[in-house]
Amino acid sequence: MTDSSSKDRDLQTRIVQPEDRITPGFESFSVPVARASTVVFPDLASMRSLVWSDDSKWRYGLHGTPTTIALAQRLAAIEGGEFALLQPSGLAAISNIYFGLVKAGDHVLVPDNAYGPNRDHADWLAADFGLQVTYYDPMTGAGIADSIRPNTKLIWLEAPGSVTMEVQDVPAIVAVARAKGIVTAIDNTFSAGLAFKPFEHGVDISVQALTKYQSGGSDILMGATITRDEELHKKLKRARMRMGIGVSADDASLVLRSLPSMKVRYEAHDRTAYALAQWLKTRPEVKAVLHPALEDCPGHAFFARDFKGGAGGLFSIVFDGRYTSAQVDAFVEALELFSIGWSWGGAHSLAMPYNIRSMRTASQWPHGGVLVRFYVGLEAEADLRADLEAALAKAFA
Numbered sequence: 001m002t003d004s005s006s007k008d009r010d011l012q013t014r015i016v017q018p019e020d021r022i023t024p025g026f027e028s029f030s031v032p033v034a035r036a037s038t039v040v041f042p043d044l045a046s047m048r049s050l051v052w053s054d055d056s057k058w059r060y061g062l063h064g065t066p067t068t069i070a071l072a073q074r075l076a077a078i079e080g081g082e083f084a085l086l087q088p089s090g091l092a093a094i095s096n097i098y099f100g101l102v103k104a105g106d107h108v109l110v111p112d113n114a115y116g117p118n119r120d121h122a123d124w125l126a127a128d129f130g131l132q133v134t135y136y137d138p139m140t141g142a143g144i145a146d147s148i149r150p151n152t153k154l155i156w157l158e159a160p161g162s163v164t165m166e167v168q169d170v171p172a173i174v175a176v177a178r179a180k181g182i183v184t185a186i187d188n189t190f191s192a193g194l195a196f197k198p199f200e201h202g203v204d205i206s207v208q209a210l211t212k213y214q215s216g217g218s219d220i221l222m223g224a225t226i227t228r229d230e231e232l233h234k235k236l237k238r239a240r241m242r243m244g245i246g247v248s249a250d251d252a253s254l255v256l257r258s259l260p261s262m263k264v265r266y267e268a269h270d271r272t273a274y275a276l277a278q279w280l281k282t283r284p285e286v287k288a289v290l291h292p293a294l295e296d297c298p299g300h301a302f303f304a305r306d307f308k309g310g311a312g313g314l315f316s317i318v319f320d321g322r323y324t325s326a327q328v329d330a331f332v333e334a335l336e337l338f339s340i341g342w343s344w345g346g347a348h349s350l351a352m353p354y355n356i357r358s359m360r361t362a363s364q365w366p367h368g369g370v371l372v373r374f375y376v377g378l379e380a381e382a383d384l385r386a387d388l389e390a391a392l393a394k395a396f397a
């Protein structure tokens with residue numbers, strides 16, 4: 001009921017403070033988009049009693065709104081974690097881990113096959129911020145012990161590597177790290193948190209580029225850090241707050257919209273990618289197929305042991321060393337259904353050539369030929385196969 005005094009207010013006041021509110025009792029399947037910079041407190045005492053680390057109270061739009069917190073909670077649940085923070089990209093999530101956990105003079109271990117921009121970030125911190133960084137052979141397993149120094153504070157893992165697909169022996173590396181009190185963080189984007197459960201193997205932090213399968217639309221950039229450990233979560237959260245990073249409720253709501261179909265999409269990508277990988281293995285132009293579920297792939301045994309639910313849409317092939325980079329480029333450009341682009345996880349297939357030897361500093365890349373990474377989208381397998389076959393014929397005739 002409208003009282004007569006509010007009706008008497010100036011139109012401007014009534015526009016800013018309208019009578020109608022969201023219909024009480026409205027229930028829907030979607031999480032409402034809560035956009036806010038200002039969070040309003042009922043009184044000064046509530047404002048003054050706020051503790052920055054207390055997630056049960058709303059404080060400031062940048063720190064979270066009902067939309068972003070709903071997404072964070074759902075992501076933690078998918079992965080088997082307790083706490084999650086959202087960042088505006090997968091790379092921002094990686095950066096949040098560095099700035100939250102290490103400082104000048106600390107030593108960090110990064111796998112030699114790590115996501116390229118993670119390497120670049122580590123190199124930047126080493127060059128300008130006094131961090132010590134060592135790259136290690138991703139297949140080292142328990143041999144990681146040889147690279148640990150008294151000041152080693154963080155070990156990065158990535159399994160499989162997102163271009164060369166080596167599957168690390170995560171439990172072996174984690175066992176060494178745990179014995180020495182070193183934090184482990186895994187870039188688990190490849191499995192979307194579906195096929196590999198890092199916390200079951202003792203990893204402390206999982207990073208997701210939500211840009212990929214969680215978005216599924218090739219139209220959102222977002223990242224997440226997920227953990228079971230409240231103290232680690234608070235360290236990351238404090239760094240995130242200090243760096244002034246958060247995500248928009250609109251973007252979060254689009255990821256929330258895609259999450260229910262993520263597992264079904266992952267399984268569809270996996271079926272088609274596996275079939276194409278097996279077929280490519282029979283081709284004379286192809287020297288090796290690096291698909292974690294196939295034996296050519298380093299760490300295939302660890303994949304078979306630790307992954308439940310497939311490998312999704314990513315895999316790579318290595319062409320025979322007798323083919324030139326120009327021929328492989330011609331193959332990629334001859335593809336019609338595979339576009340040339342970086343960010344995978346959507347409905348569209350992608351292909352990208354890489355010269356791996358120039359990307360390594362700590363391990364031997366055994367293949368002389370050029371690598372092409374495929375991301376297999378949701379197109380029909382027969383059409384993708386025909387496209388690959390035609391491009392192979394055209395480039396290597």
Ligand SMILES: *Cc1c(COP(=O)(O)O)cnc(C)c1O
Pocket residue numbers: 088089090091092115162187189190209210211212221222223343
């Ligand atoms: C894409 C990707 C990232 C970074 O995600 P952005 O949102 O593009 O910054 C990190 N790690 C892996 C393995 C990725 O594939």
